[in-house]
Amino acid sequence: MHVFSFIAAFLLLRHLLRFVKGTSLAPGWETILNKASWATVGVFLVATTLFQDGMADVMGAIYLIALLAFFTKNPDFKPTFPVLQAFFPYASVIAVSILVQLFAREFYGEWDNYFGMAMIAAFVYIFASWASYRKGQKELEKERQKRLYEEEQKKFISIKKTELEIIVASRTAELIVQKEELKKTIKELQATQTQLIQQEKLASLGELTAGIAHEIQNPLNFVNNFSEVSIELLEELKEGPLQHLPPEEQEHATEILQDLSQNLEKITHHGKRADSIVKGMLQHSRASTGQKEPTDLNALADEYLRLSYHGLRAKDKSFNASLQTEFDPAVGQVPVIQQDIGRVFLNMFNNAFYSVAQKKKNLNGSFEPMVQVRTKKTEDHIEIAVKDNGVGVPQQVLDKIYQPFFTTKPTGEGTGLGLSLSYEIITKGHNGEMKVSSEEGEFAEFVFTIPLENS
Amino acid sequence: MHVLVVDDEADVQPLFQQRFRKEIRNGQVVFSFALSGEEALGYLAQNPSKVVLILSDINMPGMSGIELLHIIRQEYNSPPPVVMMVTAYNDQENYEQAMKEGANDFLTKPLDFTALKEKLKTVAE
Numbered sequence: 001m002h003v004f005s006f007i008a009a010f011l012l013l014r015h016l017l018r019f020v021k022g023t024s025l026a027p028g029w030e031t032i033l034n035k036a037s038w039a040t041v042g043v044f045l046v047a048t049t050l051f052q053d054g055m056a057d058v059m060g061a062i063y064l065i066a067l068l069a070f071f072t073k074n075p076d077f078k079p080t081f082p083v084l085q086a087f088f089p090y091a092s093v094i095a096v097s098i099l100v101q102l103f104a105r106e107f108y109g110e111w112d113n114y115f116g117m118a119m120i121a122a123f124v125y126i127f128a129s130w131a132s133y134r135k136g137q138k139e140l141e142k143e144r145q146k147r148l149y150e151e152e153q154k155k156f157i158s159i160k161k162t163e164l165e166i167i168v169a170s171r172t173a174e175l176i177v178q179k180e181e182l183k184k185t186i187k188e189l190q191a192t193q194t195q196l197i198q199q200e201k202l203a204s205l206g207e208l209t210a211g212i213a214h215e216i217q218n219p220l221n222f223v224n225n226f227s228e229v230s231i232e233l234l235e236e237l238k239e240g241p242l243q244h245l246p247p248e249e250q251e252h253a254t255e256i257l258q259d260l261s262q263n264l265e266k267i268t269h270h271g272k273r274a275d276s277i278v279k280g281m282l283q284h285s286r287a288s289t290g291q292k293e294p295t296d297l298n299a300l301a302d303e304y305l306r307l308s309y310h311g312l313r314a315k316d317k318s319f320n321a322s323l324q325t326e327f328d329p330a331v332g333q334v335p336v337i338q339q340d341i342g343r344v345f346l347n348m349f350n351n352a353f354y355s356v357a358q359k360k361k362n363l364n365g366s367f368e369p370m371v372q373v374r375t376k377k378t379e380d381h382i383e384i385a386v387k388d389n390g391v392g393v394p395q396q397v398l399d400k401i402y403q404p405f406f407t408t409k410p411t412g413e414g415t416g417l418g419l420s421l422s423y424e425i426i427t428k429g430h431n432g433e434m435k436v437s438s439e440e441g442e443f444a445e446f447v448f449t450i451p452l453e454n455s
Numbered sequence: 456m457h458v459l460v461v462d463d464e465a466d467v468q469p470l471f472q473q474r475f476r477k478e479i480r481n482g483q484v485v486f487s488f489a490l491s492g493e494e495a496l497g498y499l500a501q502n503p504s505k506v507v508l509i510l511s512d513i514n515m516p517g518m519s520g521i522e523l524l525h526i527i528r529q530e531y532n533s534p535p536p537v538v539m540m541v542t543a544y545n546d547q548e549n550y551e552q553a554m555k556e557g558a559n560d561f562l563t564k565p566l567d568f569t570a571l572k573e574k575l576k577t578v579a580e
Binding site: 214217218220221222224225226229232233275282 | 464466470473474543564565566568
């Protein structure tokens, strides 16, 4: 019978050996357990050969119980308690059967078979519970692996998620930038469109203006010519045939003649006025017919600035203004239609002087009129700015100032063609641009640009 | 001096007659009028060598002043009459063409009659 005890002891030691293998307990226990297991085989052989069955049984029982007691007490082997437990029933049965054999031999002889069966059952129980323990362990291990796998999966997913979030964020940022760019582009396009429409309107107005002028010119010439010649005829009448009238009629006739010649003078005066308007209108049609020649724009601007200033001074001796020039020497010779650009300068300066003179008249005090002209050469165009500190352009008329016949001057003082013609000369004749900025009562600045390439 | 005025505007006739009434009365100038280039050529054919000076508008329906000038220089050029072309304000293209075809002078509308009288005097001398 003692063979079961030694097998159990051997199995117990092997199990514990497997338990310590690869753990922190290995260095201290591995060799001891290994040796102990083989020592068990040695003890078994010694017990079998040297002692009687009964003695060997006792030795086996003590050996196993001692091992169980030792390992159950040792804290290092606490995790193996479920397995150690499986040995307890067997140890109990064997202990009881030995005690019964010692102290109640007859009783034992009578129930011998039952003790044997109980012992075998307890021995089988070791294997059964051990197997079930192993199975449980395996399942636990499986569960553990599964959890590990899931955790890894989760970690992987969360990494992916962060990556995705970063990508989404960067895409979103890109899209926002694109959206802003598109918005800006649309705004620019809209502005350009409005400008183009405005230009188109102005161009067709210019053409219409020139066409009308052409048609009006001939009849107007007749009006002027006939009124002039009629004045001459009246003179003749007064000097000749009138003298032969009886004196009482003469006075009346002279009166009528006086009125007639006065009326004719009025017709001539207004005819001439209309004529100067028509001439201005006609200049629209020939805005781009001239030849471009290299021109010193700085000199041209200076010349017209002085021309305009002295023109105004001739009309109004009390007028005074400080002229400021800021010429960029890099401007040099620029191919332009000299006559046309000269007209633009004259218009700009006349307007500027008119504006400062107007402001001076209004303020009557310490106002210092100033007209400024600035030229600048950039990479691809020439920029010319004319600025005055006069009355400025009211906001609500800013988009009308280039329309033919639009004027803020009193009737007879301006035709409303100066700026429209200048605009046409710059945009149509020179492919340039014309801009205005102003603050009412403070200043007005006209800036026009002339592109340099292939002109 | 015989002057032929070619213009499609009929009112040019009383205007010239009134403007030059003194000269006409003195017999210094005689005016004939034609309302088109074709009419002018007909007049020249009937009165060869009589016309000393021709004043012609350029923009006329039918034959233009330039065409008229061309034909005059080819067919009625002995002795060569003085030809002055008249056209609207500042017409560079017509000016160049008229000069090329042999115009003696180029006048712009509205006609300055004082200046024209001076020119007629020089032609008469």
